[in-house]
Amino acid sequence: MKFSLQSVMPYMNMGGIQSLSSAKHGELCLFFCETLKEEITHIFHNLSAPKGTRLFFYPHYCTAGKFKNEHVETFFSEHMHPEKSGLLFGDKSLSKRDILPTNITSVGPDTCHALVAPIELIQDLASKGNYVIFPGWLLNWERYVTEMGLNPSVPTTFFSSSLRGIILLDTGLIAVSEDIIRSFEKFTGLPVTTLKTGTSYLTAIVKTEICNWRIKQINDLDEIRNQSPLQSYATQMAVISLISEVASVNEESEVISRIFIMFQSLFAPEKIEYLPYTSSGPEEIRIFPPGGSVPSSELLFIGLERDYYLLDDNHGFIISIRHKKMILGVLGIFGVSVPDRIREYLNLTLSMTSFLGLAINNSRLWGEIQKIKRELEDANDKLRDNNEDLLTLTLKLQASNQELITSRKKIEDSEEFIKTIVNSANIGIMVLDKDARVLFYNPEMERIFGLKFEPMKGKVVFEFFPHLDKNGTYPYFSKAVAGEKIVAPDLEMHFQSRDHSTWISSIFVPVYDKDLSIIGVTNYVFDITDRKESEQELMRAYEALKVSQNKLAILSSVTRHDILNKVMVIYGYSELLLATTTDEAEKKNLKNILTAGNDIKTLITFTKEYQELGMQKPVWMRIGEVMNRPSIKSILRGFELSVQEIPIEIYVDPMFEKVMYNLIDNSHRHGQEVSAITISAEQSGDDYRIVYADDGTGISEEEKNLIFKQGHGKNTGMGLFLIREILDITKISIRECGTPGKGATFEMLIPKDSWRRISQK
Numbered sequence: 216m217k218f219s220l221q222s223v224m225p226y227m228n229m230g231g232i233q234s235l236s237s238a239k240h241g242e243l244c245l246f247f248c249e250t251l252k253e254e255i256t257h258i259f260h261n262l263s264a265p266k267g268t269r270l271f272f273y274p275h276y277c278t279a280g281k282f283k284n285e286h287v288e289t290f291f292s293e294h295m296h297p298e299k300s301g302l303l304f305g306d307k308s309l310s311k312r313d314i315l316p317t318n319i320t321s322v323g324p325d326t327c328h329a330l331v332a333p334i335e336l337i338q339d340l341a342s343k344g345n346y347v348i349f350p351g352w353l354l355n356w357e358r359y360v361t362e363m364g365l366n367p368s369v370p371t372t373f374f375s376s377s378l379r380g381i382i383l384l385d386t387g388l389i390a391v392s393e394d395i396i397r398s399f400e401k402f403t404g405l406p407v408t409t410l411k412t413g414t415s416y417l418t419a420i421v422k423t424e425i426c427n428w429r430i431k432q433i434n435d436l437d438e439i440r441n442q443s444p445l446q447s448y449a450t451q452m453a454v455i456s457l458i459s460e461v462a463s464v465n466e467e468s469e470v471i472s473r474i475f476i477m478f479q480s481l482f483a484p485e486k487i488e489y490l491p492y493t494s495s496g497p498e499e500i501r502i503f504p505p506g507g508s509v510p511s512s513e514l515l516f517i518g519l520e521r522d523y524y525l526l527d528d529n530h531g532f533i534i535s536i537r538h539k540k541m542i543l544g545v546l547g548i549f550g551v552s553v554p555d556r557i558r559e560y561l562n563l564t565l566s567m568t569s570f571l572g573l574a575i576n577n578s579r580l581w582g583e584i585q586k587i588k589r590e591l592e593d594a595n596d597k598l599r600d601n602n603e604d605l606l607t608l609t610l611k612l613q614a615s616n617q618e619l620i621t622s623r624k625k626i627e628d629s630e631e632f633i634k635t636i637v638n639s640a641n642i643g644i645m646v647l648d649k650d651a652r653v654l655f656y657n658p659e660m661e662r663i664f665g666l667k668f669e670p671m672k673g674k675v676v677f678e679f680f681p682h683l684d685k686n687g688t689y690p691y692f693s694k695a696v697a698g699e700k701i702v703a704p705d706l707e708m709h710f711q712s713r714d715h716s717t718w719i720s721s722i723f724v725p726v727y728d729k730d731l732s733i734i735g736v737t738n739y740v741f742d743i744t745d746r747k748e749s750e751q752e753l754m755r756a757y758e759a760l761k762v763s764q765n766k767l768a769i770l771s772s773v774t775r776h777d778i779l780n781k782v783m784v785i786y787g788y789s790e791l792l793l794a795t796t797t798d799e800a801e802k803k804n805l806k807n808i809l810t811a812g813n814d815i816k817t818l819i820t821f822t823k824e825y826q827e828l829g830m831q832k833p834v835w836m837r838i839g840e841v842m843n844r845p846s847i848k849s850i851l852r853g854f855e856l857s858v859q860e861i862p863i864e865i866y867v868d869p870m871f872e873k874v875m876y877n878l879i880d881n882s883h884r885h886g887q888e889v890s891a892i893t894i895s896a897e898q899s900g901d902d903y904r905i906v907y908a909d910d911g912t913g914i915s916e917e918e919k920n921l922i923f924k925q926g927h928g929k930n931t932g933m934g935l936f937l938i939r940e941i942l943d944i945t946k947i948s949i950r951e952c953g954t955p956g957k958g959a960t961f962e963m964l965i966p967k968d969s970w971r972r973i974s975q976k
Contacts, residue, residue: 243268243428244294244301245421246319248327250275250351251305254386258418263539263576264425273306275352275359288314295319300432302424305330322424330420331384331412333588336595343606344379346405350389353407356399367402370620375404379609383409386417404620406612416591419584426577458570467491467578474571475503478548482560484531485550490515492544511547518545523565529557534564538572543579546571643719643740646726649696651675654735663719663742688721695723695736718747778815786812833945835864837973838894838905841872850879851892859895863903866969868944877934878907878961886911886959901967906960913955922951945969 243265247255249272259270271294273287287309295301301319305327309315323330328337328347340347352359357367365371374381381403383391396407461473475487488510491498497519500510517524517533519542524533531549535542551560637644643660647653653676656668664680671679677689691701701723720743726735786809793805838861841847865871882889889911896905914922925936942949946966953960 242299243425244271244299244319245269245425246271246273246291246294246301246303248273248275248305250349250355251327251330251417253351253388254331254349254414254417255421257388258414258421261418262421262425265429268425273309291316291319300428302428304421304424320428322427323420328384331386331414331417332410333416333591333595336591336598339595339599340382343602344377345382345408346374346378346380347382347384349384350386350391353383353391353395353399354389356395356402360402370402370404372404378403378405379613381405381407383407385409385411386414387411388414400616401620401623404616406609406616415587416584419580419587422580423577423584426573426580429573458567461571461574465578465581467575467582470574470578471501472503474546474574475501478546478564479503481563482548483552484548486547488515488547488549490518490545490547492519492542511549515545515547518547523561525557525561529554532557532561532564534561534568536568536572536575538569538576541576543572543575641742643738643742645676645738645740646735647676647692647738648735649733651677651692659742660740663717663740688723691721691723692736692738695725696733698725698733700724717742718744782812782815831869833866833868835971836867836871837861837864838896841875842894844872846872847875847879850876850883852883854879854882854889855891857891857893859893861894861896861905862973863896863965863970864973865903865905865947865965866945866971867947868941870941874938874941875907877938881934882909882911882959885914888912889958899964903965903970905963905965907963908953908958908960910958913953913958914951915955919951923949 245255245264245268247270252272255270255272262268273290291301291314295316295318297318299318301316303310303315303319303321304323305325307321307325310319310321315321324334326334326337327349331349337347348356360367365373381399383396400407458477461470461477464470464473471489471491474489478484478487487503489501489503490512491501497516500512500515502510514524514526514533518535521533522535526532526549531547531551533545533547536544536546546564548560548564551557638658640657640659643663644655644657645653645660646655652673653668653671654673656671661667666679694701702720720741722739724737724739725733726737728734789805789808789812793802793809796802796805839858842856842858867874879892882892886909889909891910893908894906895908896903898904923935923939939949942963947969948964950962951959952962
């Protein structure tokens, strides 16, 4: 950067030059797009801006389809006066419209986005079909798209027709909710991808431009005070030329080298030393010319405490170089060529310390900018390396997004349908929060309970239903809030709004949020009044039937008793006649009469047992307990019995004991050489199979399908028939599946509704 003649030097005064810090720069105004307001306000205290600098944020015009020049002119004219200086950051399109005041300079990158990230990265994102936005823009996207002539409430293809995605440059200062992001994605039909940038790059850019402005202010100073024109001109030209060399470089090490050369040219000292000072403390001393004597470190350290120090022999001096009271380093000049002019040299050097401090500070800022730039370039390189994957992923995301949009459309289209289903369901549905306040209540609930939803909305449900107190359904609600799914027992309730009792059954189910935390309870209520009334009617019919059966049983018992009495008379007289007669033909006839009488007695006994079938409700029984009953043990008579541990209970008629008794009796009568009986069980799909087996002679193939028929068999033919009839009451089937000659095997198949596992408790 070159300087004009009066850029750096105020007036020569008594052999010295006054400090540059006395120059007046005028008030500085900084203009930024309103979408960066939060970021600029946050970093302002780190910008090293001159005292009195003011911030302004112009309206966002980049996306406005109805841009008005007079509107822009009015905004800037209201905030700028001729005595002020203004810097416009980012939107250089405004300066190209020739409508900005002449005292506003457009600085920095061409676009606002390049203030936050390198222009190369922004251009690369744009070239791949991405629309770049700030958090401040996204928070107000509905206003901005409205200014573009679009309706924010109606999704558009304006963006998706030419773009692939939305990139959000996240500076880390504004929290944008997921709801806002989702609503903007729905509007544009494009996915939003977040790129974290921070504010370091923005801070460095703005700092640099402010520093450039201050240098320009120095360059524009045009007052020359009382001094010989020729002397002033010669002095200033020499110093300006040397300062220009210092200002033309960016690296700190190069700035220090140029400072060495400048003072070597001005004072021709024997040696120049510089002690850098950073936030970490003093660093290694630099010496000019290189390879000179040992550094004068003790003298240089004086500069850390004092602004300057004149050596006793007038051959040199020590000065501290500062920027805004922050010390940056200490400069030592030793062995000047003309000791008599040492104070003139000192004054000249003191007049330049502000600029030297600014130059060194700028070089350090430049170093920070370069570091940030390299980090961003590294990040950009990584982005490029992953570009193909990102592009593929973007295409997949676009396809998925399109599917999502279609799915959302279907969901939106079906909302009314679902609402209709819920409201027309013949199941009462009520949703409660964890405090039992009513959140939802469908029409079926209104019908069941006789209360409308609106008066109950947000109220505790137990205030409206005293029937649902702590002795009613409150414990079930509490268990559901604790995470259990509860099926409450049938409840009878009477409501004052009706003239009859209402029966309901109820289910309480916890409601979870996306983090699987319980946020409420859904209560499903079923009106079972009709069913209960039917059951009660059935129960009354059952009781009437039971009375009739009891009367019939009494009649049958009396009849059986009278028949058995008559049979005993026949049996007794036949025995007497058999004992007194000697005629063989008569004896044979009498024996036949006795046999017939015994058969009648057996049949009468069977009718008693058969009459008892179904007289009592089925019960749950365990096979092991049945086999330990006295009647079973009495008939085993020396058989070895092996009963497998069976982990289930079966639902059977109370006469199931007769089933096991008759099976053992059958082994006695027909098994011939039976010595062992085994009872085992196993699950077969949804059913359970119980197997009774003996080691006798077995049953022939032609007999297998006949033995369960009434009257078939060598004795009464009623034993296995009765077994089948008892089991059939609860839909249990039985068959013989043994191998003839190896023993009889009876398999009982228990359907899934007639068995249950034994509780561990």
